[in-house]
Amino acid sequence: MAExxxxxxxxxxxxxxxxxxxxxxxxxxxxxxxxxxxxxWTIAFLAWYLLYVVMSNWATDFMDTKVVGNVNVxxxxxxxxxxxxxxIAWLYAKHATKSLDPLxxxxxxxxxxxxxx
Amino acid sequence: xxxxxxxxxxxxxxxxxxxGITVWASRQGSGAANYYAGGRSFxxxxxxxxxxxxxxxxxSFLGISGAIALYGYDGFLYSIGFLxxxxxxxxLVAELLRNSGxxxxxxxxxxxxxxxxxxxxxxxxxxxVSIFYLLAQMVGAGAxxxxxLxxxxxxxxxxxxxxxxxxxIFYVVVGGMKGTTWVQIVKALLLMAGTILITFLVGWHFxxxxxxxxxxxxxxxxxxxxxLNPGLKYGATLTSKIDFLSLGLALVLGTAxxxxxxIRFYTVPTSRDARSxxxxxxxxIGAFYLMTLVLGFGAAAMLDTxxxxxxxxxxxxxxxxxxxxxxxxxxxxxxxxxxxALISAVAFATILAVxxxxxxxxxxxxxxxxxxxxxxKGTATEQSEVKMARISAFVIGGIAIALAIPAQSLNIxxxxxxxxxxxxxxxxxSIIYNLFWPRFNTRGATWSIYGGLIASVGLxxxxxxxxxxxxxxxxxxxxxxxxLSNPGIVSIPLGFLLGYLGSITSREPxxxxxYPELEVRALTGAGxxxxxxx
Numbered sequence: 001m002a003e004x005x006x007x008x009x010x011x012x013x014x015x016x017x018x019x020x021x022x023x024x025x026x027x028x029x030x031x032x033x034x035x036x037x038x039x040x041w042t043i044a045f046l047a048w049y050l051l052y053v054v055m056s057n058w059a060t061d062f063m064d065t066k067v068v069g070n071v072n073v074x075x076x077x078x079x080x081x082x083x084x085x086x087x088i089a090w091l092y093a094k095h096a097t098k099s100l101d102p103l104x105x106x107x108x109x110x111x112x113x114x115x116x117x
Numbered sequence: 118x119x120x121x122x123x124x125x126x127x128x129x130x131x132x133x134x135x136x137g138i139t140v141w142a143s144r145q146g147s148g149a150a151n152y153y154a155g156g157r158s159f160x161x162x163x164x165x166x167x168x169x170x171x172x173x174x175x176x177s178f179l180g181i182s183g184a185i186a187l188y189g190y191d192g193f194l195y196s197i198g199f200l201x202x203x204x205x206x207x208x209l210v211a212e213l214l215r216n217s218g219x220x221x222x223x224x225x226x227x228x229x230x231x232x233x234x235x236x237x238x239x240x241x242x243x244x245x246v247s248i249f250y251l252l253a254q255m256v257g258a259g260a261x262x263x264x265x266l267x268x269x270x271x272x273x274x275x276x277x278x279x280x281x282x283x284x285x286i287f288y289v290v291v292g293g294m295k296g297t298t299w300v301q302i303v304k305a306l307l308l309m310a311g312t313i314l315i316t317f318l319v320g321w322h323f324x325x326x327x328x329x330x331x332x333x334x335x336x337x338x339x340x341x342x343x344x345l346n347p348g349l350k351y352g353a354t355l356t357s358k359i360d361f362l363s364l365g366l367a368l369v370l371g372t373a374x375x376x377x378x379x380i381r382f383y384t385v386p387t388s389r390d391a392r393s394x395x396x397x398x399x400x401x402i403g404a405f406y407l408m409t410l411v412l413g414f415g416a417a418a419m420l421d422t423x424x425x426x427x428x429x430x431x432x433x434x435x436x437x438x439x440x441x442x443x444x445x446x447x448x449x450x451x452x453x454x455x456x457x458a459l460i461s462a463v464a465f466a467t468i469l470a471v472x473x474x475x476x477x478x479x480x481x482x483x484x485x486x487x488x489x490x491x492x493x494k495g496t497a498t499e500q501s502e503v504k505m506a507r508i509s510a511f512v513i514g515g516i517a518i519a520l521a522i523p524a525q526s527l528n529i530x531x532x533x534x535x536x537x538x539x540x541x542x543x544x545x546x547s548i549i550y551n552l553f554w555p556r557f558n559t560r561g562a563t564w565s566i567y568g569g570l571i572a573s574v575g576l577x578x579x580x581x582x583x584x585x586x587x588x589x590x591x592x593x594x595x596x597x598x599x600x601l602s603n604p605g606i607v608s609i610p611l612g613f614l615l616g617y618l619g620s621i622t623s624r625e626p627x628x629x630x631x632y633p634e635l636e637v638r639a640l641t642g643a644g645x646x647x648x649x650x651x
Contacts, residue, residue, distance in 0.1 A: 019633060053194070056347040069327075
């Protein structure tokens with residue numbers, strides 16, 4: 001029950017505090033750092049994935065080309081999708097820890113201080 | 118000991134182990150946050166394992182390796198879509214959802230919209246997606262057990278479906294999210310261990326040389342180069358190519374809209390833990406799919422995959438278990454019998470963990486969204502809400518059993534692909550709009566959820582999967598005017614379009630005004646639900 005009460009308090013009296021935070025420079029910076037990473041990378045990996053699907057359908061001559069032994073371009077391309085997924089996940093983790101978390105923590109702290117005032 | 122006896126013993130061991138975990142977990146605290154979200158006290162690593170356990174279903178373990186064994190390279194495309202999809206969850210959804218929701222997918226919509234319509238819509242699509250997914254797993258369980266025991270009797274299949282149904286109801290009613298999560302963690306560990314073992318043995322057989330494995334697969338199947346090139350399954354006509362593109366879209370956009378995956382993000386204390394769970398899950402799932410590549414080509418290289426073979430008759434579903442038997446020394450050998458029984462038990466554990474997660478998701482949504490917020494308008498006590506969740510688990514489990522018995526002729530991979538298409542069309546648009554578009558409102562949300570849901574299910578109904586083809590559900594009728602078996606390429610853009618149109622044709626100032634609050638909370642975690650302290 002304790003959690004329930006806390007939740008409703010936030011939605012009523014917390015409203016003004018959220019507005020303060022929303023107007024703060026820290027928040028603007030946090031939002032723009034998040035979006036500058038998330039949006040271009042999402043477009044990039046979706047385009048890269050769709051390129052792979054489209055080429056598997058319509059560029060079969062190229063995809064069938066042998067690279068080493070029985071390994072063809074299609075398989076290498078598929079494995080590169082794994083590499084890019086791991087790579088982007090790693091980049092995001094680094095970006096979030098370094099550029100997002102400190103700002104988010106500061107804003108959350110400010111929220112907690114104002115709530116308890 | 119014969120394989121049948123050994124398999125039965127190991128299946129029972131899986132049942133005893135998971136029931137034991139559930140009973141133990143049920144004593145670890147009560148209350149809504151415990152029941153729905155496991156007290157939000159799992160670590161990122163634990164939740165990463167549980168996500169893996171929730172996501173790597175029978176369709177992945179048995180289905181993908183089977184598809185590769187039968188269709189070669191084209192089967193691999195499933196793995197790639199299923200993995201890349203996790204970047205959508207990581208970059209756009211997991212953390213923001215963790216901060217802005219509580220127990221269900223609907224919570225983050227209800228944050229700034231009219232409770233009753235959006236919760237009803239979101240609960241409807243949650244239950245529909247989960248039921249399709251459940252049917253796939255239960256039908257798979259019936260087929261798997263019957264084939265392994267070598268008894269093709271409908272009575273046995275029905276018995277297995279009813280048994281799996283009762284087990285999942287037990288896990289969910291007794292263990293809640295905590296019990297379900299631990300079952301999924303144990304399953305993930307078993308699945309990884311089993312897969313690593315078989316991959317290693319296949320690798321050993323082919324001197325850890327990928328090119329040699331591929332060459333052997335191409336030669337043994339008699340399909341030569343075509344087996345290694347794209348197009349064996351989907352390359353025949355323009356329609357089949359577009360169908361493949363449509364499938365690819367549903368796979369990559371569906372994951373971040375699957376309700377049973379979304380609610381897993383609520384089981385950790387902070388959004389940073391939600392991020393680390395997804396990172397662990399990506400590592401685990403990626404490694405697993407790389408190994409299914411070896412399993413699939415290994416099965417093609419070592420097993421009989423001709424039209425009359427066990428592998429082909431089971432639609433590929435038996436490729437992994439039979440491959441385990443082959444690398445263990447072949448049929449009749451002790452090693453073969455042990456490995457076959459072991460991998461079958463792993464597959465069984467896989468199915469149990471996934472069905473438990475799905476039943477919990479549906480039950481939570483019915484109790485929290487429909488009962489507590491739509492019917493009782495937020496006046497229900499926590500106790501009555503949790504009680505209702507347990508009753509819902511019974512009802513949903515019963516419905517799943519009743520539907521799975523007549524659904525046994527349906528293809529498992531098709532049911533899972535359909536669940537992904539519905540998730541991508543009905544759920545993802547409203548999640549993305551709600552988090553990123555201030556103007557989004559109740560009408561936009563309900564239009565996109567119901568529109569995406571009706572379009573994806575409706576198009577499948579009028580597709581060759583249901584009528585008008587030799588493999589259709591109704592072979593004698595023909596009302597298939599939609600040529601594709603995967604609806605995503607039409608229904609996903611439609612879901613997004615309806616969300617946009619619904620929003621711009623209605624004014625809802627309260628939703629726009631509440632957006633800054635949602636945005637701050639989603640990005641910073643300020644005021645987000647914390648872990649339950651004992």
